[in-house]
Amino acid sequence: MNYWLVKTEPNTYSWDDFVNLGKDHWDGVRNYAARKQMMAMKVDDQVLFYHSVNEKSVVGIAQVVKEFYSDPTTDDDRWVVVDLVPVKPLVHPVSLDQIKNDQRLEEMVLIHNSRLSVQPVKKEEFDVILKLGDA
Known part of the structure; x- marks a missing residue:
């Protein structure tokens, strides 16, 4: 199993929007490095759901339920999506400041390449985030 983090602007697409849908494809990625990460995602991989911009916090956990396929929001076949489902919210969102200040x-990647919208997370990092968020 692999672990990931996906970033979204909550005023455009929030954790609550995602939960209300129950399942959704992760679309709109137009960065080759992020596309490469999405193409590596496998069914059952765990995903940290991160609100960017003003909140800058991990707010929930999602799971990959369908591996990459062509992005239905564009005719450009270079871009892909994966399907995700929400698993659960974090009891306490984990802020970027908490992440930056935790030596573990x-x-x-979030600290060193914060603009990447889809990024790998090590299992140990994933587990620390869950503990910090009381998940």
Whole structure:
């Protein structure tokens, strides 16, 4: 199993929007590095759901339920989506400041490449985030 983090602007698409849908494809990714990460996602991989912009916090856990396929929002076949389902919200959102100040997370991609919208997470990092969020 692999672990990931996906970023979204909550005023555009929030955790609550995702939960209300119950399942959704992760679309709109137009970055080759993020596309590469999406193409590596496998069914049952676990995903941290991160609100960017003002909140800058991990707010929930999702799961991959369908591996990559062509993005239905564009005719450009270079872009892909994966299907995700919400698993559960974090009791306490884990802020970017908490992540930056936790020595166990000092190598996390989010800190070193914060603009990447889909990024890998090490199992140890995933577990720390869950503990910090009381998940």
